[in-house]
Amino acid sequence: MDMPINSQDKETLTTLDKIERARQARRNKFxxxxxxxxLSHGSGGKATHNLIEGIFAPAFSNPLLDRLDDAAVFTPAPDHESVRMAFTTDTYVVNPLFFPGGDIGRLAVHGTINDLAVAGAQPLYLSAGFVLEEGFPIAHLRRIVESMAAAAREASVAIVTGDTKVVQRGKADGVFINxxxxxxxxxKRTIGQDQLRPxxxxxxxxPIGDHGIAIMLARDMLDLECEICSDSAPLHTLVADLLKxxxxxxxxxxxxxRGGVATALNxxxxxxxxxxxxxxxxxxxxPExxxxxEILGLDPLxxxxxxxxxxxxxxEVADRALAAMHAHPQGKDxxxxxxxxxxxxxxxxxxTEIGGTRVLDMLVGDPLPRIC
Structure with a gap:
């Protein structure tokens, strides 16, 4: 006799089916x-997706990875199904290391926190791994580490483990951080990029584009009389208010x-x-x-x-969600x-603002290498 399937099981089966169909669609497309x-393979756009779908996704395929969300969400053990955890990792290679509004250290902390936050998680603990180039100034390293520590304290998370490696001069461009x-x-609800509904x-x-343009200005690529700062910031308190x-x-x-709003929505x-x-x-x-x-022929999206x-x-919750964002300092606009x-x-x-409609594709190429 067939066992009845409850609504939660049906939702799970539907979600798994959508993941599999989406995976096949991606592999057919890329x-x-x-x-x-x-360098384009690190842009976050089409070349990155080709690399992921062509090399990493087939080799490492499993139900958690196949969702391709910013963090994997899982239960720590079969007898702890009431608790769900989120896990993520990232590597930072930004150039320059210090820029208006932040530095590679704060960026590493904020970026990892944000990948957990968008999975609906309260960030708890971080790791920090450093690849240091021979000859890198100790004063710069101290500044980066102190900045990371301050960013972690401000976000109420702890850096609890790490690693350090040193490579020969010319092999790491100063410092890389994982x-x-x-x-x-x-x-309790599944949050992911496979959950959108008509x-x-x-x-x-x-406002979008602040970080990428701030990095460009810090490289002296554009002589503008304006100050644009990176928007680097932790999002977990904004997300908490939104979920409430x-x-x-x-x-x-x-x-x-990487790849901006256009790539994320695609x-x-x-x-x-x-x-x-x-x-x-x-x-x-x-406006800046x-x-x-406009000067550089780039799309803010x-x-x-x-x-x-x-x-x-x-x-039905859009107006309440928008009001919650407006009430938070990071969502006032x-x-x-x-x-x-x-x-x-x-x-x-x-x-478009002139009344037409155009296809908005993922980022193609890499106009701003080494931005995060």
């Missing part, structure tokens, strides 16, 4: 034809880092097999950032951010920037 690694983080998931609203916590108000209405969250649309329509006039961009992008949140929520639609699946469109 092809690794390159014979050598290029971090990992664990946290406890607050939400009708959902897309919320953005504030919107609860199960929060379907997906992502911090649009990943979501593809995995959930939906379409996304954005309203260009609703997307907040600082917009001006720099493909520029990296390090302290912004994309939240996809059910339409938040806006509803678009809507999820059923078709055409796996596509993102932008309704």
């Amino acid at each position: 092809y690794l034809r390159d014979e050598h690694i290029t 971090t990992a983080g664990v946290g406890v998931v607050r939400s 009708g959902d609203k897309i919320l953005l916590s504030g 108000v919107a609860g199960d209405g929060v379907h997906s969250m992502k911090d649009p880092t 990943e979501m649309a593809m995995t959930s097999e939906v379409a996304i329509l954005l309203d260009e006039s609703a997307i907040p961009v600082r 950032v917009r001006g720099a992008c 493909t520029i990296a951010n390090e302290g912004k949140l994309l939240a996809i929520v059910a339409p 938040a806006a509803i920037i678009g809507t999820v639609q059923a078709t055409p699946a796996s596509m993102v469109f932008l309704r």
Whole structure:
């Protein structure tokens, strides 16, 4: 006799089926034809996806990895199913190491916290691994480590383990930092990029492009009489406030880092097999950032951010979610920037300020190497 399937089991089966279909769709869409690694493979855009789908995803495939979310969410043991944990890792190679609004140390802490936060987790503990180049100034290392420590204290997380390696001069460009983080998931509902539904609203916590343009200015690539600072910041308290108000209405969250908002939303649309329509006039961009992008021929939607949140929520909670963001210092300029639609699946469109509509694709190439 067949056993009845409850609603939770049905949701789990549906989710697993969507993950598998999305995985096959990605593998049908992305092809690794390159014979050598290029800087574009680290951009977070199409070349990165080709690399992941062509090399890493097939080799390491498992149910947690196959979701391709920013953090893996799991139960620590079969007899602890009431507790869910999130785990993530990242590596930071930004150039320059110190820039307006932050440095590689603060960036490493904030970025790891944010990957846990968008999984609905309260960050708890971080690791820190350093690859140091022979000849790197001790004063610079002390400044970076002290900055990391301050960022961790401010976010109420602890750096509890780490590692240090030294390589020959010219082999590491100063310092590279690898971090990992664990946290406890607050939400009982699955939050992920495969959870978007037609009708959902897309919320953005504030102006985009600040980090990428700040890095560009710090490299003296553009002579502008303006000060643009990186938006590097931890998002977990903003996420906590959002979840308190919107609860199960929060379907997906992502911090649009490498590849920017355009790449993040394309990943979501593809995995959930939906379409996304954005309203260009609703997307907040600082005038200084917009001006720099126009001069350089860049699209703010493909520029990296390090302290912004994309939240996809059910339409009935959208106004409450937006109000919760506005009440938080990091979300005071938040806006509803678009809507999820059923078709055409796996596509993102932008309704332009002049009334037209164009396809918004992932980042192609690598206009700003070494930004995080």
